[in-house]
Amino acid sequence: MNKHQHTQTQRASGVRRTVTRTLFALAGMFAFAFALVPLYDVFCEVTGLNGKVDTQGQPLVAEEVDQSRAVSVQFVTRTSAGLPWNLEVETRQIRVHPGQSAEVGFAFHNTADTAIRGRAVPSVTPARANLYLRKLACFCFQEQHLQAGERVEFPLIFQLTRDLPADVSTVTLVYTLYPIARDEPALQARASSDKGGEA
Amino acid sequence: MAPKLPLHHPVEQSSTANAGGQAAAHPAPRYGIKRWLLTTNHKEIGSLYLIFSLTMFFIGGTFAMVVRAELFQPGLQLVEPEFFNQMTTMHGLIMVFGAIMPSFVGLANWMIPLQIGAPDMALPRLNNFSFWLLPVAFTLLLSTLLMPGGGPNFGWTFYAPLSTTYAPPSTTFFILSLHIAGISSILGAINIIATVLNLRAPGMRMMDMPLFCWTWLITAFLLIAVMPVLAGAVTMMLMDINFGTSFFNAAGGGDPVLFQHLFWFFGHPEVYIMILPAFGIVSAIIPTFSRKRLFGYASMVYATGAIAILSFMVWAHHMFTVGMPLTAELFFMYTTMLIAVPTGVKVFNWVATMFRGSISFEPPMLFALAFVVQFTIGGFSGLMLAISPADFQYHDTYFVVAHFHYVLVPGALFAILAAAYYWLPKWTGHYPNLRLAQWHFWLSVIGVNLTFFPMHFAGLAGMPRRIPDYALQFADFNLASSLGGFLFGASQLLFVWLIIKCVRGGEKAPAKAWEGAEDLEWSVPSPAPLHTFEHPPTFRHESK
Numbered sequence: 001m002n003k004h005q006h007t008q009t010q011r012a013s014g015v016r017r018t019v020t021r022t023l024f025a026l027a028g029m030f031a032f033a034f035a036l037v038p039l040y041d042v043f044c045e046v047t048g049l050n051g052k053v054d055t056q057g058q059p060l061v062a063e064e065v066d067q068s069r070a071v072s073v074q075f076v077t078r079t080s081a082g083l084p085w086n087l088e089v090e091t092r093q094i095r096v097h098p099g100q101s102a103e104v105g106f107a108f109h110n111t112a113d114t115a116i117r118g119r120a121v122p123s124v125t126p127a128r129a130n131l132y133l134r135k136l137a138c139f140c141f142q143e144q145h146l147q148a149g150e151r152v153e154f155p156l157i158f159q160l161t162r163d164l165p166a167d168v169s170t171v172t173l174v175y176t177l178y179p180i181a182r183d184e185p186a187l188q189a190r191a192s193s194d195k196g197g198e199a
Numbered sequence: 200m201a202p203k204l205p206l207h208h209p210v211e212q213s214s215t216a217n218a219g220g221q222a223a224a225h226p227a228p229r230y231g232i233k234r235w236l237l238t239t240n241h242k243e244i245g246s247l248y249l250i251f252s253l254t255m256f257f258i259g260g261t262f263a264m265v266v267r268a269e270l271f272q273p274g275l276q277l278v279e280p281e282f283f284n285q286m287t288t289m290h291g292l293i294m295v296f297g298a299i300m301p302s303f304v305g306l307a308n309w310m311i312p313l314q315i316g317a318p319d320m321a322l323p324r325l326n327n328f329s330f331w332l333l334p335v336a337f338t339l340l341l342s343t344l345l346m347p348g349g350g351p352n353f354g355w356t357f358y359a360p361l362s363t364t365y366a367p368p369s370t371t372f373f374i375l376s377l378h379i380a381g382i383s384s385i386l387g388a389i390n391i392i393a394t395v396l397n398l399r400a401p402g403m404r405m406m407d408m409p410l411f412c413w414t415w416l417i418t419a420f421l422l423i424a425v426m427p428v429l430a431g432a433v434t435m436m437l438m439d440i441n442f443g444t445s446f447f448n449a450a451g452g453g454d455p456v457l458f459q460h461l462f463w464f465f466g467h468p469e470v471y472i473m474i475l476p477a478f479g480i481v482s483a484i485i486p487t488f489s490r491k492r493l494f495g496y497a498s499m500v501y502a503t504g505a506i507a508i509l510s511f512m513v514w515a516h517h518m519f520t521v522g523m524p525l526t527a528e529l530f531f532m533y534t535t536m537l538i539a540v541p542t543g544v545k546v547f548n549w550v551a552t553m554f555r556g557s558i559s560f561e562p563p564m565l566f567a568l569a570f571v572v573q574f575t576i577g578g579f580s581g582l583m584l585a586i587s588p589a590d591f592q593y594h595d596t597y598f599v600v601a602h603f604h605y606v607l608v609p610g611a612l613f614a615i616l617a618a619a620y621y622w623l624p625k626w627t628g629h630y631p632n633l634r635l636a637q638w639h640f641w642l643s644v645i646g647v648n649l650t651f652f653p654m655h656f657a658g659l660a661g662m663p664r665r666i667p668d669y670a671l672q673f674a675d676f677n678l679a680s681s682l683g684g685f686l687f688g689a690s691q692l693l694f695v696w697l698i699i700k701c702v703r704g705g706e707k708a709p710a711k712a713w714e715g716a717e718d719l720e721w722s723v724p725s726p727a728p729l730h731t732f733e734h735p736p737t738f739r740h741e742s743k
Contacts, residue, residue, distance in 0.1 A: 004734065007401070014397035015321045022389045026427050033431025033461065037446060040457050047524065080450065121449050127524060178450030 047127070056141055058134045065099040066162050072170045073160070075104065077120075079177045084112035085146070087120060087177055098132075101159040106139060106175075108154070110146035117180035119143040125172040132164040133171065143180055236331070239323035240729055241308050244330050246626070248305025249619075251333055253695070255297035258341070260688050262290035267650075267684035270677045275668055283667035284352035285344060291355025295473065296380045297337050299607065302615050303476040304329075304387045307415045310622060311391060313720035313727065314409045316400030316736045321393035329386035336379035343369035343376075354665055356466065359447035359458040363439045370440060374433045381426045388422035391415055400719070402738040406497065409718045413500050414479030417507045418472050424511075425468045432461040456521055463514035471510045474574075474606060475503055477614030478545055481567045483718065484621050485549050488564035489556025490715040495548040502541035509538050519590045528587045535585035539578065546575055561713070562636035566617030569609060569644055577605030580655065595665075598658025604651045608687075609644075616643075616694065624708030627701050628726035635697045642690035649683025 073094050077087040090105040110116055122140045124130040135141075139154035146152060160171065229237060238244060265286045269277050278286070308326065312319055320326050343350035348367035351357065362370060395416045399408065435446040436458075445451020447458045478499075486493040493499065515523060515531045523531075549571050558564070580602040584590055593599060623631050657676040662669055669677065708725040719738070723731045 007735070011321075011397050015393045018393040018396050019322070019389055022392055022423055025423050026385060029424055030427035030431055033428040034435075036428075036431075036461060036464070037435075037457065040454070040460065044454075119450065121452075127522070176449070180450065 057136055057138065060101055060136055060159055061099075061134060061161055063099045063162050065097045067097055069166075070095045070097055071160055071164065071168065073102070073158075074170065074172045076172060076174045077106075077177070078174065080179070083116070083118055083177050083179045085110055085116070085118055085177050087175060096160060098160050098162045098164050101136065101157060103155050103157045106154050106156055107151060108139070108144055108146060109151045110149060113148045115145065115147045117143055117145045118177050119180055120175040120177050123174045123176070125174065126168060129160075129164065129168050129171045132161045133173075134159045134161060140175060237327070239319070239327050241312050241320045241323065241326065242626075242727060242729060244320075244326050245305045245307075245309030247330050248301050248308060248333075251330070252298050252300075252302035252305060255293050255301070255337060257691070259290050259293035259298055260691065262286045262293065263684065264688050266290060267681040269667055270669070271681040272678065273669055273671055273674050278667070280667045281349060281352060284354075284665065285350045287665050288351045288354055288357075289340075289344065292340065292351065293337070294607070295355060295469075296377070297333070297340075299473050299611050299615070300384060301333055303415070303418070303473075304384070304391075306411075306476065306480070306615070306618050306622075307387075307391050309626065310720060311394055311412055311415060312398070313625075313723065313731060314412055314718050315395065315398060315403060316719050316732045316738060317394060317398035318730065318733045318735075320390050321398055322390045325386055326390050329383045329390065332379050332383035332386075336376045336383065339372055339379070340376040343367075343372050346372070356462060357436075358462070359436060359439070359455045363436055363447055366440065371437065374437045377433050378430060381430050384422050385426045388419035388426075391419040392423070395419075400732070400735045400738040406500070407738065409479075410482035410493065410496070410499055410503075411476065411479035414475040414482075414503050417503050418475045421468045421472050421475075421507055421510065425465045425472075428461060429465040429469075432458065432465065435461075456518075459518050459521060460515070463517045464511075466517065467514040468507070468510040470603075470606070471506055473611050475506070477570065477574075477611045478503065480614045480618040480621070481549060481570050482545075484563045484567040484617055485552050485571075487621075487713050487715040487717075488561060488567075489553045489558050491552055491556040492717075493548070494551040494554075495544070498544055499548055502544040505541040506538060509534060509541070513538065516585055516587075516590070519587045520594045532585055532587040536582065539582055542578055546571060546578075559714075561620075562631060562633070562640060563617045563621035563713075565637070565640045566613050566620060569640070570613045570617060573609030573613070573647070574606060577602055577607075577610055580605060593658060595663055596658035597654045597662045597664060600664055601651050601654035601658055604654070608651065609647045613643075619694075619698075621713070622720075623698070623701050624712035625720060625723075625725050625727055627705075628708055629701050629705035630708050630712070631697055631701045632705060635693060635700070639690060639693040639697060642693070643687060646683050646687025646690055650680050650687055651683070653677075653679045653683075 073096055075089045075092060077089055079085055079087065086109040088107045088109065090107075094102060094104065096102045108118075119142075120140045122138070124133060136157040136159065138156050138158070144152065156173075228234070235243065235247060238247075263286075265278060266283065269275075269283055269286075308320065311317075340350075346367075346369040348369060350367070350369055351362070351373045352367060353361035353365075357373075395408070395412055399405075405413075435444070438444040439446050439448055439453075445453040447453050447455050449455060482493055482499060513531055513535045515521075515527060516535045519528060519531070560568075580598065584593055584599065584602055620631055620636060623629070653676040657673050657680075660673065660676075662673045662676070710724050711721040712725055713721075719736065720727070722736065
């Protein structure tokens with residue numbers, strides 16, 4: 001009987017220990033899920049994926065322009081659903097030499113009759129070109145606030161550095177316009193109200 | 200419903216386990232609904248889990264029938280596309296979280312204490328709580344179908360922004376129900392780990408445990424590792440929808456692709472959560488009906504562990520087309536293919552167990568054999584999908600649907616059915632009706648293959664997933680699939696009839712119901728009394 005009780009207490013403490021450890025592991029994994037959000041950004045920054053590098057202006061790198069080589073840089077602008085803005089670019093494509101800095105004019109135009117806040121989210125294709133793209137000035141570094149019917153011009157100044165891999169001959173910069181989060185709930189309500197399937 | 204089914208055992212002591220000592224005091228038995236609401240007995244809770252998952256199986260199955268009826272011929276006939284999307288989504292959610300997972304937990308509750316010689320689960324009251332969370336979660340989930348705007352319609356993978364910006368208003372309820380179901384799984388997993396690690400009969404080492412306990416232990420660790428990640432991801436969705444954050448919203452600096460990474464970091468181990476216990480079941484049944492010891496026990500344990508570890512390193516193979524760098528494509532392609540090695544070890548061991556065995560084909564063995572063959576077909580189509588360049592063609596087509604249904608229906612589900620046939624004599628004291636079981640088996644096998652095999656061809660020919668209408672050239676494949684689906688669905692009613700018959704009566708089963716069955720659960724009487732192993736049995740090492 002004593003032996004029996006002994007096993008019982010041994011088991012009880014074993015169970016307690018196991019449960020405590022699993023609870024710690026659980027808390028750790030829950031925290032890890034949220035830690036993945038910044039880790040994901042860090043990963044994208046290191047690898048240059050997703051065009052997440054350029055959140056602020058970088059200085060020009062002084063280096064000799066590589067005249068032997070020319071790279072096409074294309075510009076694509078898009079407007080996300082529900083934002084009555086246009087983003088115009090003065091040219092769809094330019095050719096630059098690595099090392100050289102270039103300037104391209106962009107213009108935001110609010111076609112609605114109310115003031116709206118928006119933001120242009122950049123991305124770069126191919127993604128690995130991102131590491132060699134330096135933006136000295138870009139409208140994508142901050143959000144824009146446009147009055148009704150207002151038109152604002154912004155330059156994009158950038159440089160492709162000389163160590164850009166040799167097989168990259170075209171770099172595409174995409175800018176997608178999004179309304180700022182404060183206007184989101186209204187947008188979302190509109191999106192879901194016209195869905196209304198009957199169950 | 201519940202009190203009709205198993206376990207009206209008189210509360211008496213197990214004659215074998217209790218011979219040598221006094222029993223711990225048991226509370227007076229309760230009757231009626233309170234018996235089931237307040238029970239802390241692992242067998243009663245196991246039965247509740249099994250009945251619950253069978254109910255969910257039929258609800259999710261009904262949704263699948265709606266889907267197959269709509270796809271019976273091209274064009275829109277029966278339901279609106281919005282409702283069709285809700286049906287595909289709810290079918291997936293109910294089957295994964297409501298049918299397959301709880302039925303494995305139910306089997307674990309019933310069988311793990313019996314297999315390791317423990318009197319009950321380590322945390323009986325927690326066990327009760329984790330079961331009763333499930334009806335709450337799934338009532339909530341099903342109620343979204345009646346809400347304005349309808350239920351979840353974004354697929355069972357609920358990718359953002361479909362599930363955030365463009366989601367129906369009921370999505371917050373969906374998130375809550377997933378949280379509750381997740382907590383239930385986590386508590387179940389804690390309980391199983393605590394039981395297996397601490398409550399084994401004296402003398403039973405880890406490597407003496409039946410493989411079902413091993414695979415469930417590893418599954419429980421997977422649950423502990425990934426359910427919190429799912430909880431985190433749906434919490435982020437909740438905040439994006441209701442509190443103005445932008446985790447998955449590009450407009451606010453977030454990234455929808457992050458959702459896919461988070462989801463599949465949970466989702467890939469999740470698919471092993473749904474198959475590892477099945478491996479354990481089949482590893483119990485095949486040796487029994489081959490009348491041989493399992494070939495390569497240790498390698499089975501290590502293979503299970505290897506699959507579990509690899510499952511954390513392959514998640515992005517679900518996202519090959521999302522725009523990953525070449526290195527990542529290659530990494531995830533190779534790690535995915537690596538999983539075929541431990542899985543191959545398992546299939547080899549099952550076949551080697553049968554080699555020169557004295558095989559008989561009782562219903563559990565039929566289902567286990569069908570599992571081995573058909574799960575392997577699903578494994579092969581998985582290998583095809585793992586080839587990253589080929590996946591660009593297969594991605595989001597019916598080929599994917601065919602693949603995961605092969606591993607989940609004739610895979611996981613057949614293993615669960617095999618387990619039910621194998622242990623029904625232990626649960627009810629009666630053998631299941633042989634004739635009925637054979638009908639159920641053959642109709643299921645024909646139905647399953649008629650449903651899912653043509654989907655391979657439809658997918659290779661380019662039919663996309665999750666569409667209510669399709670191009671005319673897919674009409675014949677879909678006709679076959681729908682007919683197969685109706686046959687499979689209807690033949691599951693035989694299973695319910697068979698269980699009811701088996702609970703009510705039938706040929707009496709002795710303690711050791713199957714000739715070749717050797718594990719500890721066969722040492723207690725059939726039906727197993729409510730309380731067993733109150734004093735731990737002495738476990739004898741078999742000479743290996």
